[in-house]
Amino acid sequence: MSVLCLDVGSTWTKGALVSPGGELLGTASHATTLPEVLHGIAAVTENLGAAGLPVLACSSAGGGLRLAVLGQERLVSAEAGYRAALSAGAKVVHVAAGKLDGAGLRAVRAARPDVLLLTGGTDGGDTSVLLHNARRLAVNRIGVPVVLAGNVKARDEAVELLRGTGRTVVATDNVLPDVGELAPGPARQAIREVFLRHVIGGKGLSRGPRFRDMVRTVTPDAVLSGVARLAATQPTDGAVLVVDVGGATTDVYSAVSTVDGDERHAVGLPVDRRTVEGDIGMRWSATGIVTEAAAERLLSEDEAAALAGPAGRLAAHPDTVESDVDTRLATLAAVLAVRRHLRMVDGRLGPRGAGLVVLSGGVFRHAGAGRLDEVGQALRTDPALRPHLRTAAVTVDRDYVLAPAGLLAAAGHPEAAGRLIARLGRP
Numbered sequence: 001m002s003v004l005c006l007d008v009g010s011t012w013t014k015g016a017l018v019s020p021g022g023e024l025l026g027t028a029s030h031a032t033t034l035p036e037v038l039h040g041i042a043a044v045t046e047n048l049g050a051a052g053l054p055v056l057a058c059s060s061a062g063g064g065l066r067l068a069v070l071g072q073e074r075l076v077s078a079e080a081g082y083r084a085a086l087s088a089g090a091k092v093v094h095v096a097a098g099k100l101d102g103a104g105l106r107a108v109r110a111a112r113p114d115v116l117l118l119t120g121g122t123d124g125g126d127t128s129v130l131l132h133n134a135r136r137l138a139v140n141r142i143g144v145p146v147v148l149a150g151n152v153k154a155r156d157e158a159v160e161l162l163r164g165t166g167r168t169v170v171a172t173d174n175v176l177p178d179v180g181e182l183a184p185g186p187a188r189q190a191i192r193e194v195f196l197r198h199v200i201g202g203k204g205l206s207r208g209p210r211f212r213d214m215v216r217t218v219t220p221d222a223v224l225s226g227v228a229r230l231a232a233t234q235p236t237d238g239a240v241l242v243v244d245v246g247g248a249t250t251d252v253y254s255a256v257s258t259v260d261g262d263e264r265h266a267v268g269l270p271v272d273r274r275t276v277e278g279d280i281g282m283r284w285s286a287t288g289i290v291t292e293a294a295a296e297r298l299l300s301e302d303e304a305a306a307l308a309g310p311a312g313r314l315a316a317h318p319d320t321v322e323s324d325v326d327t328r329l330a331t332l333a334a335v336l337a338v339r340r341h342l343r344m345v346d347g348r349l350g351p352r353g354a355g356l357v358v359l360s361g362g363v364f365r366h367a368g369a370g371r372l373d374e375v376g377q378a379l380r381t382d383p384a385l386r387p388h389l390r391t392a393a394v395t396v397d398r399d400y401v402l403a404p405a406g407l408l409a410a411a412g413h414p415e416a417a418g419r420l421i422a423r424l425g426r427p
Contacts, residue, residue: 003413004050005404007219008037008059008211011247012362015044016404017053022419027399032061037205041214056407057214058222061205065195065218068094068113070137072120072129072150080175081119081149084184090115090191091249091278099129100136108142115144115194117187118158121151123177134158138165145194149175149187170194192218217410224253224274225406229414230358230421231255238355241341241392242402243334243379245361247283247318250333251276252341256350275341280333282326282363283318286311293332296339327371330363331378339384353388358424360397372396395424 002025005016013032017025028047033040045051067090071078074097085092094111096104108116116137120130130150137146138161145168148158155171162169170193173186200215223244231240242253253274279288290311294304310325342349357379364372376394379385401420408417 002050002053003408004045004048004053004055005407006041006044006055006057006214007222007400007403008032008041008057008061008215009219009246010034010061013037013040013044014400014403015048015050016399016401017048017050018404018408018416018420020416022408022413022416024399024401024420024423034061035204036207037061037211041211055214056216056404056411058217058219058403058407059200059215060219061200065090065191066093066112066114067091067117067191068108068111068115069096069117070100070108070119070133071095071097072126073097077119077121077150077176080182080184081117081187083182084149084175084187085117085191090195091276093278099132105136105140105142113144115191116142116146117191118146118148119150119175119187121154121174121176122179123152123174125151125153127151127154127157130154131158131161134161138162138167143167145170147172147187147190147194149173149190152177192221216407219403220251220274220276222403222406222410223251225409226402226404226417226421227253227255227406229405229409229417230356230402230424233418233422234355238352239349240356240358241338241349241354241389242358242360242397243338245330245333245337245359245363246281248281248285249276249278250280250337252337254341254345254349254354256348273345275337275344277333277337277340280336282329282333282361283314286314286329289329289333289336292336296336298332298335326363327367327374330361330367331375334359334375335378335382335385338379338389339382342385342388347388349388353390354392356424357389357392357394358397358402359394360400360402364396365398365400367396397424399423 002019007014012029014029016027019025026048028044030040030043067085069081071081078095078097082095131154148171152174159169159171170190172190175184175187177183195218200212227242239254239256244251279285290304290307293299380389405417405421
């Protein structure tokens, strides 16, 4: 039986109808209908003639998950928490270290997080900072859910302090169990669960439980699984790099394929294989592109001044379309985001760099060949990116199959996922 794969975003709801063998039978999209997302889902379902078929859904609707990280030392436990959050579907809006005081609490409130990730101390080590911060959060007016991923020795007491004042707490293993040992997996899973419950279930996206029950994972996780499948299907060794430029953020994903005998597989993806740039986007964050591009010397002062006005208009009026400006902003966003991603992964894209770059996002899917050539050339020739991307082929996820492939793989259909994703290996 065919399967309907849905990705419900804050702006668009996208659907892909996939056969049991992984053939793409059709795609459709509809503006996400808020506050009742089921109307948009129904429109996509009707358009594809998929009523009654099984549904696999992911979502990043509701504005995404805004997460604040509280740790013991900025370069140790706070950094560990930050890295754990990066690939968990969260936008990190605040990072703090040490004992919270009045100013620190005000800063947390000002960041307006949806969830707090509370870390601190290695297992069996110092407990004072973690317990102090749990106590301050418990008695102050910060009522968002807390993911507790610090010193296991202080876990029970910290949970008791927080729950004693009615706070919602999800306790999990320490992100930093020992000095130099980063263990982000359990914290990432807890953040994802809170994402689904708090963002999908708690932001009024649907009046009943049907949508919440429908969603299996957050969109970034589905895409990351799709990227892993794509890396495993590549005909040559090398990395797959995916650049997804959205209205508010730009996400970059990477995976490296290897050959083991006759079997090709993707290397396990560590936490930093997905990075999200919350200040770089085509609409709401358009001015951030100009600011950062000027800071990185991708724009001269005159170019930045000329682009600032159009970027401001797009940020103020997201429904506006300015083709030439959009292409320029998308090119800058892609270069900036990949530069940051490579810094985060220390340039670890395999011995040959990237063999394939996949561009994702509406600005690329609707662009002509000439404009896409501009983007590909900018990525391959940028001085910071050239060593990693100079021989990479560039293609576009025009049918938006990365998220559906990830959903299929996670649901136990790896062969269908592989066939669906293979089309992206042919630029």
